[in-house]
Amino acid sequence: MKTLAELLRAVPDVLEIQGDAGVGIEKLCFDSRLVEPGDCFVAIRGVQADGHQFIDKAVEKGAVAIVCETNATEKPESVQALVRVANSAEALGHMAAAQADFPSAKMQVVGITGTNGKTTTSTLLHDLFSAMNQKVGMIGTVENRIGPERVPSTHTTPDAVGLQQLLRQMADAGCTHVFMETSSHAIDQRRIAGVTFAGAVFTNLTHDHLDYHQTFAAYRDAKKRLFDSLPNSAFALINVDDKNGMFMVQNCKAKTHTYGLKRPADFKAKILENGLSGLHLELDGAALHARMIGEFNAYNLTAVYGVARLLGTEKMQTLTLLSALRGAEGRFEAIAHPTKPECIAIVDYAHTPDALEQVLETILKLKKRQSKVITVVGCGGDRDKTKRPLMAREAARRSDQLILTSDNPRTEDPAAILRDMESGLDNTDLTKTLIIENREQAIKTACRFAGPGDVILVAGKGHEKYQEINGVKYPFDDKAILKMYFAE
Template sequence: MQLLQNILEGVEVLDIKGDVKVPIDTITFDSRQVKEGTAFVAVRGVQADGHEYIPKAEEARASAIVCEALPDVLQQDIAYVLVGDSGEALGKMASAFYGHPSKKLNLVGVTGTNGKTTSVTLLHKLFRELGYHVGMISTVQNQINENVIPSTHTTPDAVKLNELLAQMVKAGCSYCFMEVSSHAMVQKRVAGVQFKGGVFTNISHDHLDYHKTFDEYIKAKKLFFDGLPKGAFALVNADDKRGPVMVQNTKADIHYYALRKAVEFKGRIIDNTIQGLHMEVDGHEIWCKLIGAFNAYNLLGAYGVAVLLEEDPVETLTVLSSLSSAAGRFDYIVSDSQITGIVDYAHTPDALENVLTTIQQIRNPTQKVITLVGCGGNRDAAKRPLMADIACRYSDKVILTSDNPRFEEPQAILEDMQKGVKPLDFKKTLSVLDRKEAIKTACMLAEPNDIILIAGKGHETYQEIKGVKYDFDDKQVLREMFKQLGK
């Protein structure tokens, strides 16, 4: 429990009506969670405006209401705080309420279109192997050392984020590695959070349903680096042409990693096979379990972070060579008849192309590549034909199917994807609406030594249809079909 005046530390307050010495024991932006002792922050969101729920918060006897516009009638027993940006206020209040936990950790954020989850997973595993207590916040799961906490968003809301960070501090963590999404930046979820460093992986076409233009998406990512403090580090992929743009206005110390350029953290792929990567990193040769050029970048980024955090380079590379990737990232199984099934989260054009070019590099000339891909509903529709085109370009057979249709009609999503199939590719493309049937079809088409890529859902163990999440695990279904078909 803290006094309201204490948790308003650092918040730009325009006006106060009522007693700021009122005790606060919870902060929320959800009016359904309000009770006596709660500070309700009215945040203007995408789906709803929290200001519309101020009457409900008053009725539930909130102790304080933080908002951008005061109600016409004020309740005598409630403290009202007028702010310019309630989203930013929520972040700063949450940080103060939980004792500024980010200042007690070496917190490193990773942002970019692809590679965020693998990067933070590698860093979490690396620093655990190096002997530290470590936290992780990711799309797949959150972790405090080996304790797994389910994840609902790439970056949690400001209250949940600071609660998690506080739990990490209590558990003795000295490091935390977290994904920072573009949505989180725009929605000020990391306001009040202090980062030791930030990593930029890459940027490509994604989330235009939310950001509307690619330029706005780039600006959202750049906000993260604009906010890094002096003395922090910004580690940027120099091979991405927008890397330097990210750090144009940062106060942080800028460092670069690359495969194609001579920079501070330089890597080179010597060999790339289904067994893993043979690389040279800063003059040292290593074998890694991860596969593909995109993972070479993830490994390089993790290496750069460790060195910038003053870990020994050779020991770091030794540990990295033993690590595996995150769940659902180039996650493969081999059937009894030697068909390789790869499950990958690739749900953007760039990610799909990365995975398929990697498969092309490691396949032998006699192996057919069968790609199964879908696109999520209520998301950026512009990428749907691009995904289908990329699948056709790099595959011998393509099956278009459902991903998470959410509240869209699956057939309409498929029709959007079909627009990307060129006339020459019609014969090798099938559309199978039911995802389980589509996986079965892929297995039926595959012959010994062929490669099946099941793209889009990766680690997810559900399929979301009309607001309901049904159990569905691509890897498990793939195993079942191999067994059912005797393959």
């Protein structure tokens, strides 16, 4: 057991300590409902609640120490120590790292941030280094991995305490590298405080999460904070073709490297062939045949190659192993129709206007001229409403048939979400649009419409195995539904 004083040594901005910091701490809690005798309660100002309002509850449940931000709080008699800090969320991350004996410092941890490409990039890095006989950890949207072991995940980035515990498990299991999707929410909420990064990757930045960040500038600034926090021993690898790339590394202490397809870059790729069977690239002056499809995957592969080389891998071994890798589940994942020649369905997680545009543009470039594109798409409830009409418009302009349907409506009325989407369509768009609220029926209808050579895109949920309606997650798998109706 560590003392409060030992945990506080890792915190940069301790403003005041009342009482005895020598008290032993059983565990750190930021949810007063989980406090047990001997714990330290850290009062965090969250999105939906302020932990400072629950200090009394934590004291009642036996907390021996309180960490908070407010001047007004006096140390309760039953509590041995009260600590005031500048930012309690930041403090929690550093304290959690100290409690777990700073696991990230014992591994090479690389954070991957950006609107699109995080999951594919981190999955490819995990698989690449695993193929090099390294024991590798991965933290992401779909799952967490400790070597070959798969652990389901509920957030892109876990909370600060859970993250440090997971990193501790990875270090104890002998992992040498960890590749971590790093969301803007996690950065903004200081969940990655206390993580020592060996490097960070910026993929791209487009319209997303404005329900949380309110403005694009705030969203961009949250991403930038990851690069601002890098030590000078780390590397920063940025997509130089994205207009926000160089902004990310302004005032960054880490050594900056670039990758891209269009502008001069440290790691540059050129697409030689792009078809439904895969990509043929010239990457860093050498040929690479990859099983993945589309320009966006050319960017992902180039980022992965850049990270690998910056972590010390050998060039030709890296290219050889990259050519054998497949992408992440639910990311431009193709399913062939068993009886209709050259009819395929694509399952993709695209849930932003830009991601949807990229996926559809890729399909349009690869399909045969006479083939139809049938798109099934919805928008999530309790999320950024401004992107709903944009999503529908992007889909309509690039599809021969559009079916608007439910995604994860959460607590919203699915019909209201569909009306928001429909508002982005003009009369021409509406002539080729169906609205089918039931997602399974929408997919079934698309399968019935599709003929030989046609391409169905089912967008928005990708890898997810559920549909969230009014707080309940019902089993639902786009890929399984497609296969079922393809088999009819």
